[in-house]
Amino acid sequence: MLSKLFAKRIKTQNPSRLQGLFPESNFSDNISFGGGCPDESLFPSQALQAAYQKAVDQEQAHSFQYHDVKGPGNLRDYLANRAGQQGIKANADDILLTAGGQQGIDLVAKLFLGAGDEMAVEAPSYVGALAAFDNYEPVYHEIPLEDDGVNLDYFEEVLKEHPAIKLFYTVPDFHNPTGITMSLTKRQRLVDLANRYNFVILEDTPYRDLCYHGESLPSIKSFDTEGRVIFLSTFSKILSPAFRLGWLVASLEIKEQLVNLKLSADLEVPYLAAGTVAAYLADNDLDQHIDQLKQVYRVKLDAMAKALKTYLPADAKISQPEGGFFFWVELDDEIDTRQLLLNEAVPKEHLIYVPSASFYPNWDKNNGLRVSFTGSSLSQIDEGAERLGRILSPAQLKMSI
Amino acid sequence: MLSKLFAKRIKTQNPSRLQGLFPESNFSDNISFGGGCPDESLFPSQALQAAYQKAVDQEQAHSFQYHDVKGPGNLRDYLANRAGQQGIKANADDILLTAGGQQGIDLVAKLFLGAGDEMAVEAPSYVGALAAFDNYEPVYHEIPLEDDGVNLDYFEEVLKEHPAIKLFYTVPDFHNPTGITMSLTKRQRLVDLANRYNFVILEDTPYRDLCYHGESLPSIKSFDTEGRVIFLSTFSKILSPAFRLGWLVASLEIKEQLVNLKLSADLEVPYLAAGTVAAYLADNDLDQHIDQLKQVYRVKLDAMAKALKTYLPADAKISQPEGGFFFWVELDDEIDTRQLLLNEAVPKEHLIYVPSASFYPNWDKNNGLRVSFTGSSLSQIDEGAERLGRILSPAQLKMSI
Numbered sequence: 001m002l003s004k005l006f007a008k009r010i011k012t013q014n015p016s017r018l019q020g021l022f023p024e025s026n027f028s029d030n031i032s033f034g035g036g037c038p039d040e041s042l043f044p045s046q047a048l049q050a051a052y053q054k055a056v057d058q059e060q061a062h063s064f065q066y067h068d069v070k071g072p073g074n075l076r077d078y079l080a081n082r083a084g085q086q087g088i089k090a091n092a093d094d095i096l097l098t099a100g101g102q103q104g105i106d107l108v109a110k111l112f113l114g115a116g117d118e119m120a121v122e123a124p125s126y127v128g129a130l131a132a133f134d135n136y137e138p139v140y141h142e143i144p145l146e147d148d149g150v151n152l153d154y155f156e157e158v159l160k161e162h163p164a165i166k167l168f169y170t171v172p173d174f175h176n177p178t179g180i181t182m183s184l185t186k187r188q189r190l191v192d193l194a195n196r197y198n199f200v201i202l203e204d205t206p207y208r209d210l211c212y213h214g215e216s217l218p219s220i221k222s223f224d225t226e227g228r229v230i231f232l233s234t235f236s237k238i239l240s241p242a243f244r245l246g247w248l249v250a251s252l253e254i255k256e257q258l259v260n261l262k263l264s265a266d267l268e269v270p271y272l273a274a275g276t277v278a279a280y281l282a283d284n285d286l287d288q289h290i291d292q293l294k295q296v297y298r299v300k301l302d303a304m305a306k307a308l309k310t311y312l313p314a315d316a317k318i319s320q321p322e323g324g325f326f327f328w329v330e331l332d333d334e335i336d337t338r339q340l341l342l343n344e345a346v347p348k349e350h351l352i353y354v355p356s357a358s359f360y361p362n363w364d365k366n367n368g369l370r371v372s373f374t375g376s377s378l379s380q381i382d383e384g385a386e387r388l389g390r391i392l393s394p395a396q397l398k399m400s401i
Numbered sequence: 402m403l404s405k406l407f408a409k410r411i412k413t414q415n416p417s418r419l420q421g422l423f424p425e426s427n428f429s430d431n432i433s434f435g436g437g438c439p440d441e442s443l444f445p446s447q448a449l450q451a452a453y454q455k456a457v458d459q460e461q462a463h464s465f466q467y468h469d470v471k472g473p474g475n476l477r478d479y480l481a482n483r484a485g486q487q488g489i490k491a492n493a494d495d496i497l498l499t500a501g502g503q504q505g506i507d508l509v510a511k512l513f514l515g516a517g518d519e520m521a522v523e524a525p526s527y528v529g530a531l532a533a534f535d536n537y538e539p540v541y542h543e544i545p546l547e548d549d550g551v552n553l554d555y556f557e558e559v560l561k562e563h564p565a566i567k568l569f570y571t572v573p574d575f576h577n578p579t580g581i582t583m584s585l586t587k588r589q590r591l592v593d594l595a596n597r598y599n600f601v602i603l604e605d606t607p608y609r610d611l612c613y614h615g616e617s618l619p620s621i622k623s624f625d626t627e628g629r630v631i632f633l634s635t636f637s638k639i640l641s642p643a644f645r646l647g648w649l650v651a652s653l654e655i656k657e658q659l660v661n662l663k664l665s666a667d668l669e670v671p672y673l674a675a676g677t678v679a680a681y682l683a684d685n686d687l688d689q690h691i692d693q694l695k696q697v698y699r700v701k702l703d704a705m706a707k708a709l710k711t712y713l714p715a716d717a718k719i720s721q722p723e724g725g726f727f728f729w730v731e732l733d734d735e736i737d738t739r740q741l742l743l744n745e746a747v748p749k750e751h752l753i754y755v756p757s758a759s760f761y762p763n764w765d766k767n768n769g770l771r772v773s774f775t776g777s778s779l780s781q782i783d784e785g786a787e788r789l790g791r792i793l794s795p796a797q798l799k800m801s802i
Binding site: 006 | 438442507
């Protein structure tokens with residue numbers, strides 16, 4: 001029983017938020033609305049291979065050596081410039097490269113959260129962020145979402161009662177898991193709340209550039225007046241997740257500590273990954289590539305919206321995202337989507353989605369589910385939604401509850 | 402003052418163990434005995450480029466997609482087989498791929514250490530390990546080193562007095578920073594102590610294969626009877642650090658939790674890195690490559706041993722490593738090697754080494770220094786040791802103290 005030696009943070013009684021999230025399902029007609037996977041056919045594989053070649057040719061054997069934790073200057077210059085185009089003042093020294101967005105979340109959690117420290121999260125929240133936060137044993141305050149983002153009246157009441165809240169985590173653009181986008185006025189008011197109640201905002205933006213309808217809104221960070229907002233992004237959704245390359249923009253005081261934490265976590269990002277992405281960006285127009293993604297994903301989003309409306313019961317509450325990777329479905333309170341996944345969806349319909357419980361700090365909402373559409377073909381989207389409709393049909397539910 | 406929001410683990414009054422460890426020094430005749438860098442000319446660059454090409458060709462666009470946290474099965478098969486050749490029973494499921502050895506240390510620390518939890522470390526210890534441990538706020542017990550490894554009589558007395566010690570960290574082969582190797586009998590006795598006093602051993606082996614004189618000893622893990630030893634290694638020193646690819650072998654109970662922690666830290670290792678290394682290993686003989694490294698490094702080790710003996714004062718205590726990357730030098734108690742580095746070595750002699758303080762939990766030993774020899778040419782080794790000799794000469798020291 002070595003588990004008795006584990007640190008208090010390890011809650012062996014809780015299920016893992018990320019391990020086993022997607023049950024094994026190897027049926028030949030399997031359809032997965034599970035992970036937030038990009039459409040593989042859209043990876044610029046040729047250009048990325050050329051970029052790898054160029055990166056190695058430029059530095060020769062030195063490519064394979066240790067480098068500085070800061071990562072390639074030309075990549076950080078590019079990212080600072082890109083931040084500037086989005087109204088965020090930053091130079092290369094304000095950028096920290098991370099092992100995907102996930103590591104950015106983990107490092108920020110490590111910087112701010114110790115056992116009993118208070119933080120606020122949207123409810124529901126990105127499952128991977130909760131998995132990272134859990135390890136630092138915070139006290140969670142859950143702030144409900146409205147159609148235009150987090151409920152700030154509610155949040156302010158919570159802040160009045162719990163002034164020790166030090167961190168708020170949000171995915172303001174095409175939220176994971178709900179697809180909801182935070183309104184402009186809420187972004188501004190959120191910064192105002194942070195200034196008045198003295199907390200830090202982690203603005204996680206993996207889907208920010210993937211806007212298929214309407215206009216993008218300014219980032220929360222662009223309204224930051226006191227260096228309280230940490231802007232986090234990643235190449236995972238807009239280029240490729242296989243480089244595990246994300247970045248964050250933070251004020252000096254925060255960034256210096258995050259650099260220390262990055263060093264002690266894994267020393268540096270893989271130079272071959274950073275160099276390859278830098279070479280790709282030097283020779284290709286990322287925004288042009290993103291436009292191609294948006295064209296394809298827009299059609300898939302519309303198809304999924306239509307299919308869910310067609311096949312799901314009329315009382316299912318379906319979110320209406322204008323970008324990103326996900327739809328969120330809420331069902332009658334008595335429905336347990338985890339049980340339905342394991343007993344019906346996977347074995348009988350060969351369909352995978354993500355049940356809602358793991359998106360809540362206390363695993364206590366079982367009647368929702370997340371559907372990802374970007375990695376599926378149009379026919380899989382239609383067929384998968386039809387299967388989901390069968391699983392959720394009143395007659396079927398009566399049998400399975 | 403956002404620093405007031407930082408978690409208690411962040412000790413802003415302490416210097417960073419890893420940031421700024423190597424002061425800027427861009428003189429054209431600069432010689433660095435600082436970082437543990439491999440000799441760049443020995444990277445199998447051509448073969449690694451071919452391996453990348455093969456990895457991408459095999460899986461095409463899927464190479465650029467998300468994969469499973471476990472990483473490529475053929476790579477884990479290879480590593481399990483390699484462990485078996487070293488007397489460690491393991492199959493692919495016992496292997497966890499990590500972002501270099503550094504992440505392995507961080508994940509193990511996260512699994513076992515919370516604020517106030519007790520651990521033991523060799524004194525001195527690898528600076529990066531201490532940087533990782535520091536973040537989990539353990540109570541350190543320092544166990545001194547002897548010429549044949551950690552002083553186990555001393556350790557047992559400490560264990561009797563502090564039975565709550567739950568983790569011991571060691572680099573048994575060509576220790577970082579001292580170059581010392583733990584004897585066979587001590588390896589066996591250490592496992593016995595772990596069983597009797599109920600603690601876990603993290604056996605960190607980045608230099609294990611790099612034995613230039615004498616014979617390799619069995620790993621501590623090979624004597625493990627209760628699943629208490631976590632064996633950690635990395636491709637950084639024997640292939641290339643730029644992939645950031647390490648691995649650990651642990652019993653199921655421990656490995657399952659480490660998988661969760663890996664997921665919440667960064668989801669998975671970069672697939673392109675893991676796939677490239679797997680393809681390299683399929684088409685090349687790693688041991689043959691390591692033999693080439695050993696031939697070159699053996700000559701450098703001998704050159705450094707000779708140069709240090711020639712140029713350093715007679716009363717300097719110089720370690721006698723038979724492998725690895727490092728020599729350790731201990732000087733008179735009143736000498737502060739950090740001050741000498743900043744005031745003499747870098748500005749006047751254009752020489753970098755690592756001062757001893759950061760290798761101790763409490764930064765309280767200032768009279769030692771670490772010298773790395775693998776990344777320098779033979780002429781740099783001779784010239785750098787001569788410069789070090791000048792800095793440490795009694796006449797010079799009298800002026801600089």
